[in-house]
Amino acid sequence: MNNDIPVQALGGQGEVMAHAVDACVHCGFCLPACPTYALLGDEMDSPRGRIVLMKEVLEGGLPLADAAPHLDRCLGCQACVTACPSGVPYGELITAFRGWSEPQRQRSAFARSKRWAILKALPAPKLFSVAARVGQFAKPLAPVLPAALRGPLDLLPESVPAMQPSAKVTPARGVQRGRVAFLVGCAQQALAPNFNAATLRVLARNGIEVVIPDGQGCCGAAALHTGARDEALKLVRANLDAFNPDDFDAILSNAAGCGAGLKEYPMVLHGEPDETRAKAFAAKVMDISEYLNTLLQNGELEPPVPASRPLTVAYHDACHLAHAQGVRAAPRALLRAIPGVSVLEVPEGDLCCGSAGTYNLEQPELAGQLGARKAKNILSTTADLIASGNIGCHTQIQSHVRRQGSPTPVLHTIEILDRAYRGEL
Amino acid sequence: MSTEKLALTTNSSARKPASAGGASNALAADLTRALGPRKVLSNLSERLNYRYDAIQFGATPLAVVLPESTEDVVAAVRASRAAGVPIVGRGAASGLSGGAAPLEPGLVISFTRMTRLTIHPERREATAQAGVVTLAVTEAAKPHGLIYPPDPASFRTSTIGGNLAENAGGPMCFKYGVSGDYVRALEFVDADGEVHRLTRDVFDLAGLLIGSEGTLGLITEATLRLIPPPKFTRTLMAHFPEVGACAEAVSRAIAAGAVPSKLEFMDRACTNAVEDYLHLGLPRDAEAVLLVDTDGEDLDTVQDELRLVEDACVASGGTVRRAATDDEGAQLWRARRSVSPALGRIRPQRMNEDIVVPRSALPDVVREIRALGDASPFRLVQFGHIGDGNLHPNILFDPRTEDAHAVHDLAHRIALVAIRHGGVLSGEHGIGSMKRDFMTDAVDPATMQALRGVKRALDPSGALNPGKILPAEEVMVDG
Numbered sequence: 086m087n088n089d090i091p092v093q094a095l096g097g098q099g100e101v102m103a104h105a106v107d108a109c110v111h112c113g114f115c116l117p118a119c120p121t122y123a124l125l126g127d128e129m130d131s132p133r134g135r136i137v138l139m140k141e142v143l144e145g146g147l148p149l150a151d152a153a154p155h156l157d158r159c160l161g162c163q164a165c166v167t168a169c170p171s172g173v174p175y176g177e178l179i180t181a182f183r184g185w186s187e188p189q190r191q192r193s194a195f196a197r198s199k200r201w202a203i204l205k206a207l208p209a210p211k212l213f214s215v216a217a218r219v220g221q222f223a224k225p226l227a228p229v230l231p232a233a234l235r236g237p238l239d240l241l242p243e244s245v246p247a248m249q250p251s252a253k254v255t256p257a258r259g260v261q262r263g264r265v266a267f268l269v270g271c272a273q274q275a276l277a278p279n280f281n282a283a284t285l286r287v288l289a290r291n292g293i294e295v296v297i298p299d300g301q302g303c304c305g306a307a308a309l310h311t312g313a314r315d316e317a318l319k320l321v322r323a324n325l326d327a328f329n330p331d332d333f334d335a336i337l338s339n340a341a342g343c344g345a346g347l348k349e350y351p352m353v354l355h356g357e358p359d360e361t362r363a364k365a366f367a368a369k370v371m372d373i374s375e376y377l378n379t380l381l382q383n384g385e386l387e388p389p390v391p392a393s394r395p396l397t398v399a400y401h402d403a404c405h406l407a408h409a410q411g412v413r414a415a416p417r418a419l420l421r422a423i424p425g426v427s428v429l430e431v432p433e434g435d436l437c438c439g440s441a442g443t444y445n446l447e448q449p450e451l452a453g454q455l456g457a458r459k460a461k462n463i464l465s466t467t468a469d470l471i472a473s474g475n476i477g478c479h480t481q482i483q484s485h486v487r488r489q490g491s492p493t494p495v496l497h498t499i500e501i502l503d504r505a506y507r508g509e510l
Numbered sequence: 511m512s513t514e515k516l517a518l519t520t521n522s523s524a525r526k527p528a529s530a531g532g533a534s535n536a537l538a539a540d541l542t543r544a545l546g547p548r549k550v551l552s553n554l555s556e557r558l559n560y561r562y563d564a565i566q567f568g569a570t571p572l573a574v575v576l577p578e579s580t581e582d583v584v585a586a587v588r589a590s591r592a593a594g595v596p597i598v599g600r601g602a603a604s605g606l607s608g609g610a611a612p613l614e615p616g617l618v619i620s621f622t623r624m625t626r627l628t629i630h631p632e633r634r635e636a637t638a639q640a641g642v643v644t645l646a647v648t649e650a651a652k653p654h655g656l657i658y659p660p661d662p663a664s665f666r667t668s669t670i671g672g673n674l675a676e677n678a679g680g681p682m683c684f685k686y687g688v689s690g691d692y693v694r695a696l697e698f699v700d701a702d703g704e705v706h707r708l709t710r711d712v713f714d715l716a717g718l719l720i721g722s723e724g725t726l727g728l729i730t731e732a733t734l735r736l737i738p739p740p741k742f743t744r745t746l747m748a749h750f751p752e753v754g755a756c757a758e759a760v761s762r763a764i765a766a767g768a769v770p771s772k773l774e775f776m777d778r779a780c781t782n783a784v785e786d787y788l789h790l791g792l793p794r795d796a797e798a799v800l801l802v803d804t805d806g807e808d809l810d811t812v813q814d815e816l817r818l819v820e821d822a823c824v825a826s827g828g829t830v831r832r833a834a835t836d837d838e839g840a841q842l843w844r845a846r847r848s849v850s851p852a853l854g855r856i857r858p859q860r861m862n863e864d865i866v867v868p869r870s871a872l873p874d875v876v877r878e879i880r881a882l883g884d885a886s887p888f889r890l891v892q893f894g895h896i897g898d899g900n901l902h903p904n905i906l907f908d909p910r911t912e913d914a915h916a917v918h919d920l921a922h923r924i925a926l927v928a929i930r931h932g933g934v935l936s937g938e939h940g941i942g943s944m945k946r947d948f949m950t951d952a953v954d955p956a957t958m959q960a961l962r963g964v965k966r967a968l969d970p971s972g973a974l975n976p977g978k979i980l981p982a983e984e985v986m987v988d989g
């Protein structure tokens with residue numbers, strides 16, 4: 086799309102944004118992929134519309150405040166990126182734009198403190214755990230609370246388990262085949278500690294030594310995608326310091342959102358001195374399912390114990406795995422590698438579940454509609470188990486599936502594999 | 511072409527309104543009163559988004575209405591009449607001729623929320639509101655063992671209203687016909703806000719609305735014919751060392767008696783653009799790739815037909831690959847559907863032609879256009895529904911560094927090649943504003959008068975999508 090974005094004045098991130106706008110031919114192929122367009126049916130809440138809005142704001146033809154409501158409704162799910170034949174890097178555009186525009190935003194005191202709380206709590210597992218417990222007590226009150234407060238409660242699982250710190254080094258079992266670094270994640274440690282425990286067990290069982298480097302922290306994705314760029318940069322640099330890519334075969338994440346965040350580091354640091362370091366780092370980042378799938382493809386994956394009865398698993402594609410990282414086949418292949426397990430596809434599978442980072446907090450109504458739609462679609466498969474590879478989707482889907490009265494277990498892909506190895510499936 | 515129009519085709523920031531935000535005009539206020547705030551967009555941030563289609567940016571509308579029923583459309587038309595402003599209908603804005611881009615500020619009626627769809631399996635019909643996405647019709651019909659054949663490459667996005675307004679075609683149209691062939695009845699709102707329900711008898715008024723690009727009335731609902739899908743489909747891809755040879759193969763196959771269900775061609779630049787996007791292993795070195803489906807009730811016949819095509823391709827110097835599985839066939843078709851947008855990877859802007867020529871003239875036309883492109887400074891690519899002689903030569907350019915006048919000139923020369931060989935200006939994308947100026951080359955003055963007469967009869971004040979299809983007339987002030 087032709088534009089007059091003042092790239093010079095905007096620096097490295099300006100280049101990122103102008104390139105994305107340039108690439109869009111306004112063909113509209115992305116419209117059917119977009120969850121907010123599906124719900125609202127108007128152009129401003131579509132990818133193509135948002136690109137135009139960002140262009141207009143960057144060119145100075147439209148006040149930021151006018152465009153903001155529509156940009157805020159974007160889930161950042163990147164379904165539009167998968168759908169776009171012209172290769173428009175929409176994800177980079179919206180991330181860079183949010184970083185650029187946030188300092189100019191005028192927000193109410195309430196909104197500011199809510200954002201502050203989220204940004205502080207998410208990267209601090211202990212704090213998050215405490216907050217989650219407090220929230221737990223408030224949950225029964227949800228129906229009488231205002232929507233703005235109900236959203237955060239929806240995010241919480243039925244029970245908040247105790248934190249389980251992971252060992253710094255988990256040795257490989259049997260012959261050592263590899264050595265990886267692992268990003269433990271933040272909210273996830275508090276909400277679903279078993280994801281990490283299962284990950285360590287499965288990797289060890291496959292002869293992989295797992296190191297959890299000191300000094301690592303939050304991937305920075307939440308801060309970055311809500312526009313808190315300075316905050317994000319601190320986190321990004323801390324991780325670049327903590328992980329030396331040369332020491333490991335891979336840097337693994339088991340949360341789709343975090344993995345996507347780590348892979349974005351070169352874009353975040355585009356045009357800055359750390360860009361080279363970020364590239365070396367990102368080149369080693371893999372989702373846990375990608376890594377295990379390479380073992381599977383090489384015939385090196387320890388064979389899982391067959392399930393005790395034929396099981397169907399509805400696999401939910403997390404946006405940050407499927408769209409942002411392009412990882413679709415690997416988790417399915419891993420699940421299918423368990424004898425007795427078959428994988429079912431979810432209708433409207435590409436439509437976001439509405440969790441998307443802090444979306445439940447910022448846009449509770451749309452998030453709720455999407456969550457309900459996703460749960461309905463998943464339940465229509467009548468699968469025995471529901472699998473996903475992302476903590477956000479996990480809590481969102483669990484909460485909506487329960488609300489629709491179903492007891493179907495919701496598990497991380499790696500938990501299912503772990504159960505199979507333990508003969509518990 | 512007027513300089514003003516050039517500005518619109520090449521400069522996205524043309525004609526920005528001075529005022530920002532708020533229901534600042536009387537029209538928006540009237541509409542909001544009549545329809546409620548949910549269905550009316552009046553903020554600048556909202557309106558800005560309704561000034562483009564897939565090819566062109568136009569003027570920012572004064573207001574946008576998102577109707578949910580025919581009554582809403584009526585109310586919107588009445589309000590804009592009262593305000594004396596023009597009306598542009600809009601579906602998914604995937605149009606490639608500037609049709610849905612307003613040329614002057616007015617009202618845009620966007621049909622994307624009119625999505626009611628009912629399937630009547632016993633009558634093999636679907637009733638679809640204008641905003642129903644094309645693909646949704648087939649998806650809904652499938653459980654009943656039926657399909658809706660018209661399949662423009664944009665079928666995941668485009669709407670039935672837009673399809674009928676453009677009389678859209680697709681790969682299937684060689685054997686199964688275009689959108690208009692599937693319309694049994696039509697409901698439309700005229701320029702006065704009157705509702706009409708038409709069938710295809712007496713004067714075929716429905717036929718007149720089909721392909722009229724929103725210049726004669728606003729389509730609100732259509733009754734569409736559905737058919738049972740063919741039992742068997744087989745797919746073949748052939749590639750050729752020269753574009754003309756590909757066209758020859760097509761003529762040869764059809765002369766031999768084959769009636770493929772789809773016959774599509776793309777040249778080397780297209781193949782490579784798609785390959786960059788999808789990585790399917792398409793032959794990057796071939797000058798032309800031909801994609802063919804044969805289908806039918808009887809597998810032997812389907813195979814025989816595919817063999818006829820295969821022989822024709824080989825005889826014209828092509829190399830043939832048959833799709834081994836349905837999946838492989840589906841991948842190949844995905845490649846073809848992605849051509850047009852994938853071209854955006856090469857240059858940010860393009861001028862999209864949509865000519866149709868007699869099949870016998872295809873080899874010459876394809877070669878002549880290739881030669882025109884080679885002699886020009888621009889990247890010129892070709893693809894299209896070659897079975898119908900419908901070609902899409904596209905001139906790719908960068909408006910910041912390349913001369914838009916020269917692009918337009920080349921497009922004009924391509925159009926003249928088509929006309930010289932007995933062809934027409936538009937197969938399916940419409941005339942819109944992009945090819946309006948070429949109409950005088952294609953249509954004789956008496957016919958032009960007849961067209962103007964029709965326009966005057968249905969839209970006396972020229973309120974509906976002004977500036978589209980019919981070239982400006984000296985004597986007439988307003989369309």
Ligand SMILES: Cc1cc2nc3c(=O)[nH]c(=O)nc-3n(C[C@H](O)[C@H](O)[C@H](O)COP(=O)(O)OP(=O)(O)OC[C@H]3O[C@@H](n4cnc5c(N)ncnc54)[C@H](O)[C@@H]3O)c2cc1C
Nearest residue numbers: 601602603604605609663669671672675678679724729938
């Ligand atoms: C990548 C790509 C591939 C394409 N491939 C094909 C193809 O294979 N075949 C093909 O034929 N076209 C193709 N097109 C062009 C376009 O998709 C079609 O013309 C389509 O029918 C337009 O539908 P739409 O809903 O997007 O309409 P719009 O673009 O919104 O509108 C098109 C025209 O119809 C008018 N209109 C829209 N709705 C109504 C209504 N309800 N009542 C009256 N007038 C209305 C508008 O004013 C405008 O003049 C392609 C486009 C793209 C971007």
Ligand code: SF4
Nearest residue numbers: 109110112113115169
């Ligand atoms: S599909 Fe890509 S090129 Fe087309 S409108 Fe969407 S972002 Fe732009």
Ligand code: SF4
Nearest residue numbers: 119159160162163165
């Ligand atoms: S990221 Fe998701 S929500 Fe945002 S525009 Fe793209 S498809 Fe829509």
